[in-house]
Amino acid sequence: MARILITSALPYINGIKHLGNLVGSMLPADVYARFQRQRGSEVLFICATDEHGTPAELAAAAAGQPVAEYCRQQYEIQKNAGDAFGLSFDHFGRSSNPPNHRLTQHFAHVLEGKGLIEERTDEQVYSIDDERFLPDRYVEGTCPHCDYEKARGDQCDNCGRLLDPVDLKNPYSAVSGSKNVEVRETRHLHLLQEKMQDRIAEWVASKPDWPHLTKSIASKWLKEGLRDRSITRDLKWGIPVAYEGKVREGFENKVFYVWFDAPIEYIGATEEWADAHGENWERWWRTDKGADDVKYVQFMGKDNVAFHTVSFPATILGSEEPWKTVDALKSLNWLTWYGGKFSTSQNRGVFMDQALELLPADYWRWHLMANAPESDDASFTLEHFAGVVNKDLADVLGNFVNRITRFCKARFGEEVPAEGEYSEAEQALITELDGRIKTYTDCLEAMEFRKAFVELRSIWVAGNEYLQIAAPWTTIKEDKDRAAASVRCALNMIALVATLSRPVIPFTADKMFAVFGLDPEKASQWPVSASEALAQFKGGEAFTLPEVLFAKIEDDQIADWREQFGAE
Ligand SMILES: Nc1ncnc2c1ncn2[C@@H]1O[C@H](COP(=O)(O)OP(=O)(O)OP(=O)(O)O)[C@@H](O)[C@H]1O
Ligand SMILES: [Zn+2]
Known part of the structure; x- marks a missing residue:
């Protein structure tokens, strides 16, 4: 079984995150983590708030709060927003927690010993x-x-x-x-990063599979030449410049600077997780303690790439200790708000808490991932969002589930019909689905999300097209068994679609499983083949009508939201 360590860039503590932050790091990481769990991999998905540095102190001062209290409250707010969005972190930690103090001080001590x-x-x-x-x-x-x-x-x-x-x-x-x-x-x-130039360059060169954006940013930094950087500051809030409890002389009023300690929190948060669950964190991070078979995947927006391809590796590789380094690094471009900047400081755009006041998480998750800023920046507009929701989710997916469950209830009752055999139309569907599932799986594996979700949408469309061709509402007049087989095939397809869609729209997928009383954890194992998946229900299984899965967004709602969010 593959073991996959997944981290999302750490959201900074200065307030609730916007949709750009969400799609730029946490959401694609979540989709990938969910996909890998469904595939049967052993996954550890880690994130945390990044709490040190001057912006946190200034935000706390502006809020009239002590910085520790400000961070505690903002942590809770971000954690709750993440939960509400279905972000399935195994642990959501804090860079101000004790493990990160210990680890940061450890790395500084070891690096100094190495003359770095x-x-x-x-x-x-x-x-x-x-x-x-x-x-x-x-x-x-x-x-x-x-x-x-x-x-x-x-x-x-x-x-x-x-x-x-x-x-x-x-x-x-x-x-x-x-x-x-x-x-x-x-x-x-x-x-002393200059001393690390050749080692980092060699390490980057050993990663031929990194995506283009990641590689080009790393190369640009290496070409410009690494510079030595100060890693302490004259501040009170942060990790003390100490080792094993003893403060460094002359550094009583100083702390480590945020860019040094923040990435170390990936390891720190893993230790928090291990402490909370009686687990072992070293088997995920130390190649001498079992982490040599771990695949480590990081997700982040493009402004963080240099820190993860150059600065953090300088810390890790410089220590010459057997730490796990990143294998695959997925970086995303900017999501823009009507072509301009989403901005926390200027409160521009839709923020995670506001989004959920308007609509359930899956509406946003689908739109953001299907239109993720992958090869280029992508513009978020409320109009485009509404168009995608209405077409993909309501007209295609929602309609498919609604149509076939209602028809079955009306003509066969609330039970999967057992009569009839699959014939040509079902075989054609199975062949098409096998091809599409393979493409979809390959794209998710490669973290090519836009392509993946074009394929998923095509699978939803294939369901509707199949119903169009099989037309059980017509065949039932002459051949009830044929209609029954079509209905059984389509009901099976609901469960298959729920499995395939779960990485991106987990709440809806679980509603679809609930139609058949299936346990989502068991039912969502990644399919081996379409023929096997569509043979799951043989007939006689009870089902209940689902609630309407997606409501359409109306023009007057868009007009209200435009006004509320100052869309230009
Ligand atoms: N508009 C955006 N589109 C895509 N990713 C983004 C966007 N803004 C920030 N990110 C990414 O979100 C992650 C978390 O960012 P962080 O909390 O540090 O906020 P930030 O980059 O300071 O954003 P802001 O300046 O809007 O507050 C980072 O990986 C960052 O690259
Ligand atoms: Zn200037």
Whole structure:
């Protein structure tokens, strides 16, 4: 049995996530995890909130809360939203939890021992009025490149360039607004990535199967040359610069910086999971402790790729310890909101909690995955969303299930009819389904989601077309057995479709299984062949009419939502 470790990029803690975050990391990871479980693989699906860094501190300050309390509340909110969307994490952890502290301090210690971490003197903006250093976003000012006046210390929102806070013109404190600031010297730990250049390049070259987007981003970073980076900050919220309980001298008021500790939380969260369930985390992460047969798959939006192909591997490979590294890295492009940016800071777009107030999770899951920003950016519009829901879900899938269950109840009762044999029309359907299931399975295995869901939709369409050809409502007039066989075939197909659709629309799939009183966990094993799947019900099995699976979205709803979300 294959063992597959799956991680989604860690959602940052500053508020509920938008649909872009969802389709850019957590949702495709969930679909893949569900698919692999249904295939019988041993899956461990891990995610966590990423809780350190200046944005969390600033968001907590804006909310008037201590940062630990802010993170605790936001964690609960994100966890609940994930559950409501059916994200089937085996564990959803927190980067602020103890395992990540221990592991981060461990890696820093080992890397220093290997000569890959060094203490250096840096220049940092210091606020005299606030009596503190102002790292990253704690300082704002005028961008040295484009003269935008509200550039943040780490990045300019106008020209997009990454900045060093000391390069800002007219700097002021984001905490107090004070301009009474100066550049002071402070000691920090630096990760010597330049020394890792050749090792990382060799490791990347050993991954020929990475998708194009992933490869090209990694190559670009390697070409530009890796740079040494500071991995500590003058902040209070974060992982102390300590080892085995002892704080490093001169680092009493400093912590590890978020980009160093966040990816280590993939391992930390696995340890949280193991602690909670009496499991062993090392058999997933240590190749000397049983993880050598694990396939490790990561999911993320394209801005995270460099961190996962270069920076995090520098930590892992630099340690020279037998850690598991990523095998397959699926990266996604941007989902845009009407061609513009989804934005947490500017509250632009639909957010996960709001989405579920409008419609059930599966409507969003289907639309987002069938139109995922895979080969290119993709634009989300409410109009397109409504079109896809109405056509694919209501007209094609919902209609198929509704039509055949109602017809059967009216003419044969609430039981699968046993009469008649499958003949030509059923054989043709089986042949078509075998081909399509193979393509669909291959695409999911390759994580090519758009192609996969074109195929799944074709399977739904094939159900309707079969009914059109078999036309039991006509044949029943002359040949009741023929009609019974057609109805039995179509009812079997509902269960098959539920299995195939479950990775992407799990709530609906379970409603479809419930029609036949089937246990979804058992019934959703990936099909071996269409002929076997369509022979599951032999006749005599009871069923109940399903509720309407999907309601159509009306024009006036779209108009209301456009207004509510300020769609342009
Ligand atoms: N519009 C988007 N489309 C696709 N993926 C996205 C989008 N925005 C963010 N992501 C991805 O979502 C994941 C989680 O992101 P994170 O919580 O760090 O938010 P973020 O990137 O800061 O987004 P924002 O700036 O909107 O808050 C990352 O893998 C990121 O690449
Ligand atoms: Zn700029």
